Amino acid sequence: MLDLARLRALHAVAVHGSVGAAATALGYTPSAVSQQIAKLERETRTTLLERHGRGVVLTDAARQLAGTAEQLxxxxxxxETTLEERRGRPSGRLLVAAFASAARGLLPPVLAELAARHQDLDTRLVEVDPHQSVDLVARGVIDLAVTHDWDIAPLPAPDGIERTPIGDDPSEIAVTAGHPLTARAAQRPGGALDRADLAGERWICQPPGSVCHDWLIRTLRASGHEPDLAYQVAEYQTQLALVAAGLGIALVPRLGRGPLPDNVVMLPLEPVPVRRLYAVWRPTTARRPAITETVRALRTHATSLTTPLPTPPPTPPPAP
Known part of the structure; x- marks a missing residue:
């Protein structure tokens, strides 16, 4: 008789590509996943993993068994969905994925509320890039994902997933307090910059392959300017530290921004760049009370956390 937990471990290694990544997704240690695979090898009398450099690769037999494991x-x-639905309350284990700024700025209060209200629900969190999380949900590795898109890069909707919007995340331009753009914004009605104002600036942005990076390049090129991407770092807090050092400007979403350095200010941009936030899950789990309750909590907290700041009043003209 094959053990389901060991099959789950093998399936996770097949999906994530390494024992370490599988352990992170499952909430185990790498050694615990390795032990599960070793026991499965003894049960099946089959070699499932082979060393390849510093990592491992699945054998042909392991790939076949991982496919069967996915079906099981x-x-x-x-x-489990049927049983939870009959109980009528959130219960069991729910694995949630979120991109970095959502994991920091949105999920803590959501997870705390779920833990306080539903003692039978074991909610886990793993940080996953938005372009990966939808596929992981579709493949059954993750139960629910918080992801995002921009107007120029809509979220793909492959077969086997459902989604619902949970909020909008507006972005603003981070500059030092004495930057020329600050004075320029103060002279505009509403205190907002437009995209033509950004020409010739040195940018601090996320690395290539991220949705935010692609949005910045496409938007500036569409306004007739080739962006100067001087510093490319993933974490927004690092971007703000570079802005504070006077090394450039950055486009930073509100969600997960955290406290600003003392000499950094945020300037609104028109039209406002907005990330749309979504919750994504599989149709087969849509009836789970755990899914519906988590989506409710996400929507409630996302609305309160991502509401745009009031636009500063225009600076009055100097007295004659």
């Missing part, structure tokens, strides 16, 4: 896990999920 889907059946188990259907049974």
């Amino acid at each position: 896990l889907a059946l188990v999920e259907q049974a």
Whole structure:
């Protein structure tokens, strides 16, 4: 008899590509995942993982068994969904994925509320890039994901997922307090910059391959300017530290921004760049009270956290 937990471990390694990444997704240690795979090898009398450099690769037999494991896990999920629905309350384990700024700025109060209200629900969190999380949900590795898109890069909607918007995350331009753009914004009605004002600036942005990076390049090129991407770092707090050092400007979403350095100010931009936030799950789990309750909590907290700051009043003209 094959052990389901060991099959789950093998399936996670097949999806994530390494024992370490599988352990992170499952909430185990790498050694615990390795032990599960070793026991499964003894049970099946089959080599499942082979060393390749510093990592491992699945054998042909392991890939076949991982495919079977995916089918079995889907059946188990259907049974668990039916039981939870009959109980009528959130329960069991729920694995949630979120991109970095959502994991920092949105999920803590959501997870705390769920833990306080639903003692039978074991909610886990793993940080995953937005372009990966939708696929992981579709493949049954993650139960629910918080992801985002921009107007120029809509979120893909492959077969096997459902989604709902949970909020909008407006972005603003981070500059030092004495930057020329600050004075320029103060002279505009509403205190907002437009995209033509950004020409010739040195930018601090996320690395290539991220949605935010692609948005910045496409938007500036569409306004007739080739962006000067001087510093490319993933964390927004690092971007703000570079802005504070006077090394450039950055486009920073409100969500997960955290406290600003003392000499950094945020300037509104028109039209306002907005990330749309979504919750994504599989149709087979849509009836789970755990899913519906988590989506409710996400929407409630996202609305309060991402409401745009009031636009500063225009600076009055100097007295004659």
